[in-house]
Amino acid sequence: MLGESKSAPRPLTVGMRGILIAAGILVLGVGLPLFFFPNNTDVDFAWTINPPIMAAALGASYLASSVLEVLAARARIWVNARVAVPAVLIFTVLTLAITLLHLDRFHLFASSSSARFVAWIWLAVYVIVPMIMCVTCYRQMRVRGPDSVRAAPIAPVLRALWFASGAILVLGGLCLLIDPAGAAAFWPWSLTSLTGRAVGAWLVGLGVLSTHAGVEGDIARLRPIFPAMTLFSILHGIVLIRFHDELVWARPGAWLYALALAGWLCVGLYNWINGKPSSTDKN
Secondary structure (H helix, E strand, O other), X not given: OHHHHHOOOOEOOHHHHHHHHHHHHHHHHHXXXXXXXXXXXXXXXXXXXXXXXXXXXXXXXXXXXXXXXHHHHHOOEHHHOHHHHHHHHHHHHHHHHHHHHOHHHEOOOXXXXXXXXXXXXXXXXXXXXXXXXXXXXXXXHHOOOOOOOOOOEOOHHHHHHHHHHHHHHHHHHHHHHHOHHHHHOOOOOOOOHHHHHHHHHHHHHHHHHHHHHHHHOXXXXXXXXXXXHHHHHHHHHHHHHHOHHHOOOOOHHHHHHHHHHHHHHHXXXXXXXXXXXXXXXXX
């Protein structure tokens, strides 16, 4: 036990760092056109997304996830990066399943060459990336070394809030994945079966991320989350303002969505500004 406590913490492998960086670059490439050009998905994206607020919201989510993945890749030890990995893996697997289920909606044989190109890239990425991540996770777990001691433990009540939010997000995501038409009546803008399930995949991914944050229970281990939470909230807030006329405020989901963004912004910004790197961050 004494010898183990003095051994170096398990490092982040080159392979895991590489796949996180690659994933961050890929989702950045997806997020930019969706966020800035949400009206052009019929000619320059893998599938047509309507209404435009849906495309912009997906773009905002992808841009925020790019920050999460790149920041996780910057950690030197596994314990400070791993909070991003299960959420990313589960999201990619769910998105692959959704893509295959709705394959007829994708521009694989569209007349637009740019849309056709993006559609095939989309399919290739979501087939290949989950397999690479599974292999990389297996190799990462085979690296020996203890987890570093929690440097800045989270209060039990705050951990409980992470778990509670995770459960709510996963439940909401599963409802959209299983019955997108029924759950769409709650959502603040119109959804199709495909876009409803796409939102469901994001909610499940965010729920896994939140639950994992509660499991880690340490500010130092969650440092990649807070800038991503902040950006997520700001970008989605911009989407709400930009497409306010497409929101159905009569639905309770609209107000819950706005309140959740406000809460995420406060949590992310506070911890991003006040969080101090622990000594293990530099190892």
